[in-house]
Amino acid sequence: MKQLKERILKDGKCLEGGILKVDNFINHQMDAKLMMEMAKEIVERFKGTSIDKIVTIEASGIAPAIMVAYLLDVPVVFAKKKVPSTMEGILKSEVFSFTKNRTYEICLCDSYLQKGERCLFVDDFLANGNAALGMIDLASQAGTEIVGMAFLIEKGFQAGSKMLREKGIRIESLAIIESLDNCEIKLKD
Numbered sequence: 001m002k003q004l005k006e007r008i009l010k011d012g013k014c015l016e017g018g019i020l021k022v023d024n025f026i027n028h029q030m031d032a033k034l035m036m037e038m039a040k041e042i043v044e045r046f047k048g049t050s051i052d053k054i055v056t057i058e059a060s061g062i063a064p065a066i067m068v069a070y071l072l073d074v075p076v077v078f079a080k081k082k083v084p085s086t087m088e089g090i091l092k093s094e095v096f097s098f099t100k101n102r103t104y105e106i107c108l109c110d111s112y113l114q115k116g117e118r119c120l121f122v123d124d125f126l127a128n129g130n131a132a133l134g135m136i137d138l139a140s141q142a143g144t145e146i147v148g149m150a151f152l153i154e155k156g157f158q159a160g161s162k163m164l165r166e167k168g169i170r171i172e173s174l175a176i177i178e179s180l181d182n183c184e185i186k187l188k189d
């Protein structure tokens with residue numbers, strides 16, 4: 001998506017260890033207009049696919065997910081990273097965080113993921129695909145189908161995309177980073 005690619009080149013910053021910082025339009029300060037344009041693009045790419053619900057993981061997936069859900073007029077549910085004491089019927093999974101270099105738990109209340117529902121997973125980044133795997137695990141515990149996954153930014157030089165595609169999952173990424181070598185952002189055309 002041209003607009004997103006231009007913004008990444010303008011405002012994205014490379015950190016040591018292959019991390020792209022997009023804090024001033026996606027991950028901290030958010031550009032709502034661009035977020036809506038990205039959501040429209042995701043909806044366009046999944047046109048013709050029946051979707052009952054949007055699923056994501058807190059916190060950074062929520063903003064794009066809620067806009068996609070709004071456009072499709074379906075509910076959005078996010079996996080939480082802390083198990084609330086009041087939650088009943090908990091589905092849990094573990095995710096290894098690439099940016100934090102540790103494993104954390106994600107959970108969802110089972111009443112928000114129903115058997116037979118068709119869900120689209122929306123998240124900010126796809127790196128090694130661990131967050132996506134956590135959501136696939138929660139969905140399979142619930143008997144829910146993941147009909148596709150949409151990411152704002154895919155880091156094409158990491159293993160996630162290939163691994164998920166090999167599982168037969170449809171992946172759509174709005175911008176693909178080819179490399180962050182030498183702290184230089186190279187985007188796929």
Ligand code: 5GP
Nearest residue numbers: 019020098099125126127128129130131160
């Ligand atoms: P994965 O689970 O695919 O390995 O990593 C995806 C998650 O890690 C995303 O939800 C995102 O929050 C975080 N992440 C991975 N790589 C980056 C990155 O380069 N920059 C930022 N800001 N977040 C990242």
